[in-house]
Amino acid sequence: MRRSIAVLSVFILSAVFVAGCGGTATTVRTTPQNINAIASYKGKKARIAVLSFKCKAAKCNGRIGSGISEMLQDALMQSGKFIVLERGDEISAIQSERSFGAPVGPAGGPLERADIAVTGAIVAFEPNAGGFGIGVGGLLPKVPFLGGVKVGTKEAYIAAIIKLVDVRTGRILSSTRVEGKASSFSVGGLGGGLFGKVPLGVGLEEYKNTPMEKAIMVMIDNAVKAIAQNIPEDYYRYSSGGESVQPLKPSSAQSVSVTQTSASQGSAGTMSIGKVFTEDFEKYGLGQMAPFGPWQGKNVKVVQAVQMDGRIGKVAELKGKICLARRIYKDFQITLNKEIGGYKDLGIIFRASESPSAGYEAVFGPDWVRIFKFAGDSNVKIAENRFKPRNVNGWYTVSFKVKGNRIEAFVDDKKLIDITDNDPALNRPGFICLRRPYDDPFKIDNVEIVDLQ
Incomplete structure (x- = not known):
């Protein structure tokens, strides 16, 4: 009788674990630049461009760096605090920003020029950073589908160094390390509300519904907060329509x-x-x-x-x-x-x-x-x-x-x-x-x- 209760307990634990880690529906979202719904934030905005991230971690590749860059760009736009300009994957954009001409707003003319370029590097990318597991296949030989399941938890960890660069001078305004960590037991409440709002970027599809997806969301959320805090106040100088409401102080980039x-x-x-x-x-x-x-x-x-x-x-x-x-x-x-x-x-x-x-x-x-x-x-x-x-x-x-x-x-x-x-x-x-x-x-x-x- 005791063995039956123990087996039943492991069965319940296994079922709960599998249910907790099960798949979720994929939602495709678009985040157009000129929407008014972003506007819980009513203040002045900073004009930035996000460049592709380099991969310096052993398990990271170039497509992952591009995907992280896309997600950060999306999250920055959703914050409402930034005018985000498209610069694609061109790392050389920091130097070429000078050739885009004077900022003229969305009405027409030359491409708008960013005041700040956001660039960075993935310095840690561990989809399986640790955890524990309990094999139960021997206890449940007659239960279909669970005979070989391993009940346990997996942890994922990601870290990036993010730099804010003044595009007029090339000066680094700040360099910050941001991190994200999650386990398979922490199913919800991660990413500061970004989970389900910012889709996974290119090269990251295989991590859908895994601890690494959650860790990425946590890191992206931390990155948005760090960028908003580390940009000097006088760079926030644009209205929601893109017009400059105050000049940039020369001392900001000296x-x-x-x-x-x-x-x-x-x-x-x-x-x-x-x-x-x-x-x-x-x-x-x-x-x-x-x-x-x-x-x-x-x-x-x-x-x-x-x-x-x-x-x-x-x-x-x-x-x-x-x-x-x-x-x-x-x-x-x-x-x-x-x-x-x-x-x-x-x-x-x-x-x-x-x-x-x-x-x-x-x-x-x-x-x-x-x-x-x-x-x-x-x-x-x-x-x-x-x-x-x-x-x-x-x-x-x-x-x-x-x-x-x-x-x-x-x-x-x-x-x-x-x-x-x-x-x-x-x-x-x-x-x-x-x-x-x-x-x-x-x-x-x-x-x-x-x-x-």
Whole structure:
């Protein structure tokens, strides 16, 4: 009797599982550009063109990149926040945009010119990223169609790096990693409402009604949100009819000139580079816990302290880890003020990925700096040096620069490490995180990250 109940239970589980993963009707939808129904959004729009995505993941091919591009174009149009221009599969459109003539609107004349080109690369494409399964064929030998079924779950994962490029200057306005993950047990409620609204693109038909379809929808939804957030406000300058309602500020597409430490000479110099991110924590409330602003994480809060310049102000106290959300960097220089004293070790994680977990970490201790590579639970030290910090009101300055396969670390403008690591797997963009590796909490202030790409 007990065996019969067990068999019946497995049968019910199997039936539910198969029903949950069963096929759905395919709906063909069109999304014309000039519809008025999109208009839950009433504000000004940005004018963009979406180029075909490159495939850099092992299981991705060119048709998949084109399909993702088509889906993103469709989803951006449905958001109502953009005037989306057709540019086909021509990657060279970023340069050829200049030849399209001045923007004239939909009434006629030359083709409209995009202010921003959206381009990107698929960096992870795993239709079978993991999961579990329970074979039940031996338990149900007399049940038709279920004798060889495998009850279980499958997971799918996709990630892309999306760049926003000012077509007048070629300057990269932002570079963001977006991801999507889904399992065969998560049937509905995915993709921020895109599921069933944005059809699968070319090259993706085989993933219909699979976890990968859901993962793609999640990633596309995240991409639309990231693009809308990362486009500077003055690029939103068009009415719903396409007419310009305000000029684009010249400063929006200019590079930033900053003073930085020269890697080869250790002296100050000026260079024209990309975007600069700064954080002094002054805009947050005292006692506010992460996540806040662009930072995601936990066990980090805003406190009051005597700062490096001798003034009383707001700083961040780390008891855990925070990461910059929606921002990835490959070549960059980071500088910040760190509190002196105790075992207040600061870990700076960079070029990091989550799936798989891999990257670098620079750890600044009381009188030493070490650089590690990590993958999963394993890590290896690749450089180390010692220093005596210059105490300025209880603070000192740490900095390091990453360019290609070269990594340089500085304390108070003194170069301590200059190494080359020829690991192609880590010579790519990734996240930046700040963490407390060991016991004592510590404070940081005045974070500056300069994009060197």
